[in-house]
Each structure stands twice: as C-alpha cells, then as structure tokens.
C-alpha cells in the first residue's frame with residue numbers, strides 16, 4: 001500500500017483546472033482503480049467513462065502523464081507514484097466534463113463509409129470460401145476496440161480541428177482497409193478514401209500505430225496499402241492510358 005497524488009482534470013467546455021487528490025494505492029491496481037477511489041472517497045461528481053475494465057470496450061481512454069492510453073490497462077506499478085500523476089481527457093474531441101469527451105465525430109465518420117457489399121456465393125455448395133491468409137489479414141483490423149487513441153494523437157485533427165470535415169482518421173482507415181482487402185467484397189471505395197477520407201493528409205508519422213492498445217499496424221498494414229491503391233488508380237500513367245482507351249478501370 002502506498003500513497004499517490006493524482007492531478008485530475010476537472011472542468012467542462014467552459015474551462016477547468018487540474019485538482020490534486022491523494023489516495024491509497026493497492027498492489028496490482030490500475031489507473032482506473034485509483035480514479036474510482038478518488039470518485040468514491042473525495043469527488044463523487046467526477047465524470048469518467050468506462051465499461052469493461054478489461055481493455056475491450058475502448059471507453060476509458062485518457063492522457064496519463066501526457067501519454068494517451070487505456071486507464072484500465074495501465075498498472076500503477078508502471079508509473080512513478082512518488083511524483084504526482086496527471087490524468088487528462090483525450091484532447092482531440094470536445095470536452096463534455098472532467099475525463100469524458102464527445103467522440104461522436106468518429107461515429108459520424110464511420111457512418112459515411114460504404115458498407116460491405118458481398119459477392120455471390122463462390123463455392124459449389126452455395127456458400128463462401130476464403131483463403132486463410134485473407135482471414136488473418138482481416139482479423140488484425142477487426143481487433144479494433146474503438147478507443148480512438150489513434151484519432152486522438154493524429155496531428156491532422158489534434159492540432160487542426162478545421163481538418164475534421166475533410167479527414168476520417170486512422171481508425172476509419174483501418175475499417176476501410178478491412179473492407180477493401182476483403183476478398184468477398186465487391187465495392188470500390190478508392191474515390192471515397194481519396195476524397196471524403198482525405199488520406200492524402202496523412203504523412204505516415206506512425207503516431208497512431210504507436211498508441212494502439214491492440215497493436216494494429218495501422219500505418220504499415222492499413223494506410224500505406226490504401227495509399228498505394230489510390231496511387232495505382234489515379235497516378236499510374238499506364239493505367240490511366242489503359243482506362244482512357246478501354247473505358248475500364
């Protein structure tokens with residue numbers, strides 16, 4: 001048992017400040033446990049979003065000592081408890097109150113993505129078959145828990161909210177890669193990814209990949225292949241001439 005001082009952001013869209021709370025920490029506790037201790041003993045009105053406490057719902061994203069992570073998956077033993085620990089809401093989305101932000105930007109972005117469009121059954125028995133390699137490629141993208149930490153650190157929207165209407169962000173590029181690489185999907189989303197998705201804003205800094213708690217290789221496995229598809233379709237001169245001559249993509 002040790003004592004720790006948490007400096008928790010308290011406030012809303014009109015402003016706020018960090019408030020110190022000193023509480024006991026038990027062995028094995030995670031940051032979310034200690035925030036709950038603060039809520040139970042000193043600040044009953046502290047707003048914090050969480051659901052699973054198992055790293056699966058993506059609700060408890062925050063910036064702990066300035067680092068974006070899941071509070072329920074961050075053990076106190078990994079932090080220096082001899083110093084105050086700051087806990088702030090993720091920065092890229094509008095603050096509702098204390099540690100809770102309005103992440104609806106991400107759901108609105110997701111709602112624009114053209115849905116999965118399956119081909120006709122491709123097996124003799126009237127069902128579908130996929131290569132195991134294709135299954136595994138999609139599985140990586142499906143690990144996403146929608147914590148939006150990648151969206152939070154992406155400088156395209158973190159530092160420039162004015163870009164939000166023109167940029168869907170790394171989480172959505174993961175979803176688009178899942179759809180585009182699905183062997184049973186028939187839709188072509190390259191124009192959507194280029195125009196509505198705004199993928200050209202991404203300069204492959206990999207900050208999104210570094211914070212992903214599911215270790216999805218967002219840049220290498222999703223964004224770069226999507227960029228390559230767009231380059232092939234729109235900027236390959238041979239493909240352009242072929243398209244003009246034949247009228248086919």
Ligand code: SF4
Nearest residue numbers: 154202204205206208
């Ligand atoms: S790699 Fe692209 S999407 Fe990811 S954080 Fe950097 S600019 Fe944003």
Ligand code: SF4
Nearest residue numbers: 144145147148150212
């Ligand atoms: S891709 Fe990773 S960081 Fe982004 S929302 Fe999904 S799980 Fe979170």
Ligand code: FES
Nearest residue numbers: 052053057058072
């Ligand atoms: S509470 Fe569900 S991911 Fe942290």
